[in-house]
Amino acid sequence: MGACGLHRRIKWKVCKPHTTHLVCAQALDLSCQSPHHRTMAHQEKQSNISAAIHISIRNLHKSWGKNHVLRGIDLDLLKGKKNIIIGGSGAGKTVLMRQIVVLDRPDKGSIKIDGVEITTLSETKLAHIRAGFGMVFQLSALFDSMSVFDNVAFPLREQGDLSRKEIKERVMAKLEALNVADAADRFPGDLSGGMKKRVAVARALVREPKILIYDEPTAGLDPLGARNVDRLILEMDDVFDVTSIVITHDMATCIDVGDQVSMIHQGKIHVTCKPNELASSRDQVVRTFVEASGVKRDT
Ligand SMILES: Nc1ncnc2c1ncn2[C@@H]1O[C@H](COP(=O)(O)OP(=O)(O)O)[C@@H](O)[C@H]1O
Numbered sequence: 001m002g003a004c005g006l007h008r009r010i011k012w013k014v015c016k017p018h019t020t021h022l023v024c025a026q027a028l029d030l031s032c033q034s035p036h037h038r039t040m041a042h043q044e045k046q047s048n049i050s051a052a053i054h055i056s057i058r059n060l061h062k063s064w065g066k067n068h069v070l071r072g073i074d075l076d077l078l079k080g081k082k083n084i085i086i087g088g089s090g091a092g093k094t095v096l097m098r099q100i101v102v103l104d105r106p107d108k109g110s111i112k113i114d115g116v117e118i119t120t121l122s123e124t125k126l127a128h129i130r131a132g133f134g135m136v137f138q139l140s141a142l143f144d145s146m147s148v149f150d151n152v153a154f155p156l157r158e159q160g161d162l163s164r165k166e167i168k169e170r171v172m173a174k175l176e177a178l179n180v181a182d183a184a185d186r187f188p189g190d191l192s193g194g195m196k197k198r199v200a201v202a203r204a205l206v207r208e209p210k211i212l213i214y215d216e217p218t219a220g221l222d223p224l225g226a227r228n229v230d231r232l233i234l235e236m237d238d239v240f241d242v243t244s245i246v247i248t249h250d251m252a253t254c255i256d257v258g259d260q261v262s263m264i265h266q267g268k269i270h271v272t273c274k275p276n277e278l279a280s281s282r283d284q285v286v287r288t289f290v291e292a293s294g295v296k297r298d299t
């Protein structure tokens with residue numbers, strides 16, 4: 001599939017092979033709102049993308065010493081959709097992700113998953129919440145000394161309540177879904193970057209999470225590898241009924257896979273909109289980011 005084949009639901013295309021990052025806007029109906037316009041327009045735009053809210057974040061703050069990283073994040077992540085969180089390096093994307101999966105606690109603010117406040121839950125109750133997340137890290141983070149099968153079986157074995165037969169069935173089902181069943185007995189060191197990523201996604205999905213989070217899934221990959229990862233994220237959307245959260249600084253990923261994109265800037269969500277609206281925005285902060293990424297509109 002060429003790069004254009006990825007743009008299934010939004011009217012975008014990558015123009016020519018030698019301008020891989022030059023994106024043509026064909027339907028520039030609305031542009032993103034600046035923060036000054038946000039309150040009402042933001043709500044209107046959210047309702048344009050019709051889906052239930054899965055995770056609702058309000059006034060979230062996190063600091064380390066004088067470094068006030070999250071300064072009042074307000075964000076709704078949509079159920080069953082591919083939610084992109086975009087922003088520059090050091091903007092606080094990973095910090096935000098760690099609050100969502102409760103690896104860290106915020107200083108202030110609220111995170112509700114399906115209406116349940118999670119920031120105040122006890123550690124015991126959080127184990128159940130955390131089991132509802134699957135995570136795919138930047139460098140796949142597979143265990144090199146374990147076979148592909150054992151890597152994917154690892155979260156199920158940790159769970160401790162499944163028979164060997166059940167584990168085998170579940171692991172092989174995920175490896176087949178990800179097209180890497182033939183590699184079950186191989187070790188990560190023998191796999192291509194793309195296959196490793198598929199195994200990492202199989203591992204993230206093996207406990208059938210409701211929410212799948214990718215942190216910088218395309219970082220460190222060449223453009224072809226990066227677009228293959230985009231395709232993988234879209235495949236997961238077709239096969240599994242999950243809410244995806246994709247944390248990235250990659251505008252191409254944002255446009256390729258996103259249903260909704262939220263841009264983090266100076267510790268707040270600067271704007272939430274559809275990916276094509278982001279790329280055509282007249283807001284200066286957004287434009288600076290988009291132009292620096294090499295993605296341009298041609299109208
Ligand atoms: N555990 C920590 N202790 C202190 N500072 C941290 C910690 N984690 C992240 N930070 C700081 O938070 C800021 C945002 O980091 P991060 O979320 O990793 O950025 P990115 O948007 O690139 O993912 C950085 O200034 C980083 O130094």
Ligand SMILES: [Mg+2]
Pocket residue numbers: 093094095215216
């Ligand atoms: Mg990060």
